[in-house]
């Protein structure tokens with residue numbers, strides 16, 4: 598392990614790039630950052646959640662390795678993140694990726710993300726998944742309440758240490774292969790298009806007590822929110838609920854989907870308790 602010596606900072610530089618609409622992925626990114634900094638590693642955190650931030654040129658050549666962090670949306674990293682990754686050139690650089698998810702499906706994510714990163718000439722050395730309270734608990738679900746918790750943060754620290762050993766070459770291995778998912782990318786694309794539109798309405802405002810701070814519009818990852826009109830454009834909204842999570846006036850809302858919760862559990866043959874007891878995992 599690299600020795601901690603604050604007087605002689607290690608030249609090893611890591612870019613920690615994450616998308617986080619409601620804060621779970623950021624919490625894990627923060628834990629990874631402090632774990633690495635305790636090892637005297639230079640970490641630059643880059644938040645690519647906003648629309649504007651994803652248009653900026655990324656100076657990847659400045660870093661020795663990259664860690665990506667994404668939430669799971671419809672079994673994979675959000676489409677906007679995958680599209681953003683498509684324009685990067687890893688140039689052989691080592692990388693790792695972690696996901697946060699709400700306790701339901703996530704398995705195709707590891708396989709397809711590895712495939713995408715390799716296509717972009719990155720060398721993935723590890724992946725991980727951490728529980729995070731499901732975004733749709735805001736409208737009536739009860740999945741992964743209170744997550745990430747202490748056990749998830751401990752898993753994130755372990756992930757940071759093990760990934761660092763692979764980045765520095767102390768552990769020379771790279772990620773092993775994942776089983777090919779039963780759904781093709783095209784099938785997942787189709788499901789992604791309709792899945793949440795069937796149950797969630799777009800965030801909108803039905804009250805006049807809005808201070809017109811415009812934050813919802815500024816923060817929207819896809820430029821879908823129109824603060825003046827108080828509604829998101831269905832052609833662009835990805836139902837991430839970033840606008841609702843950050844509205845200082847609490848005037849944005851969506852529909853209540855509590856009535857879909859029991860069916861969701863049945864579809865996944867699971868229970869609320871089983872989901873809440875799931876553990877975060879590291880894949881090496």
Ligand SMILES: Cc1cc2nc3c(=O)[nH]c(=O)nc-3n(C[C@H](O)[C@H](O)[C@H](O)COP(=O)(O)O)c2cc1C
Pocket residue numbers: 616617618619620621622623668669670671672673697698699700701702703728729730731732733793835836837838
């Ligand atoms: C549009 C959408 C789709 C989601 N799809 C899934 C999913 O397929 N499986 C799952 O376990 N969680 C799913 N989630 C829950 C998120 O992955 C989870 O809450 C995540 O930690 C949110 O990260 P953030 O707080 O950093 O935005 C979904 C959330 C949203 C908004």
